[in-house]
Amino acid sequence: MTLTGANRHDITQLLPLLDAVPPIRGRRGRPRHRPGTLYGDRGYDSNPHRRRLRERGIRPRIARRGVAHGSGLGKVRWVIERGFAWLHAFKRLRTRYERRADIHLGFLQLACALICHRELMKSF
Template sequence: MLPKETGCGSGMTCWRRLHEWQAAGVWDRLHRSLLDHLGEADRIDWSRASLDSASVAAPRGGKETGSNPTDRGKQGSKRHLVVDGAGVPLAMKHTAANVHDSQMLEELMDSIAPIRQPRGGPDRPRKRPEKLHADKAYASRRCREALRKRGIKARISRRGIDTSKRLGRHRWVVERTLSWLNR
């Protein structure tokens, strides 16, 4: 129940407004505005970014759902997220749960909006981190080449070679942010 004394109205009204604002792009504009504010305050850590995804159950199905290979084929979605060095979400995409993580790398990196820089710094907004940390799901030649074309240094675990302990000391920020979103 939502408290009426705070002006929330009925639960149905809140649900309807949430969907209206979503359709109008209010949340995307709010995210952009917050990123610009953080960028102007020099609070975005462009030295490194981390990328990962997490599966989310979707028992009712929907547009961006598919059978989840990690949950006995039940319907689900995936959140693909790239964060800065401090865990600030730079971009997020949703797909069906059966879409492989590596297929979303280029689209996700290209969806990082240009973010304003501090006054006195470079005039052009920035949208590329220096390095990108990712797990073995992104360990393909195609992913590494896509990052190289964008001028981003790949820090991706290699299958059968790297342990997750060494590279995980920078990737934990994306894991933490994904866990906050899944609460």
């Protein structure tokens, strides 16, 4: 998770965020460091970024600008939108009151921990 100013484009943080992904555990052998596929909306449509993703072994599934809707990304994008809705349930995150980024990041991490705790409690 990264925190930037409101006037920064999301695409500027795409590659640094992918580089910060920790090893993914699960199967035996060498742990994966990168996802196999990246889904994105039209805001991430950029040929240089698509090329850099392919160089890293990541298949880009990004909707193209100027193409009619119906790319099929809604089947997987609702998970992210649901996560944003859960974060916006915390009013302090929906409207940023803190001037200092470290305090806002702390509240964001606390909200993520509370959301994970709530979802884990549903499974028991």
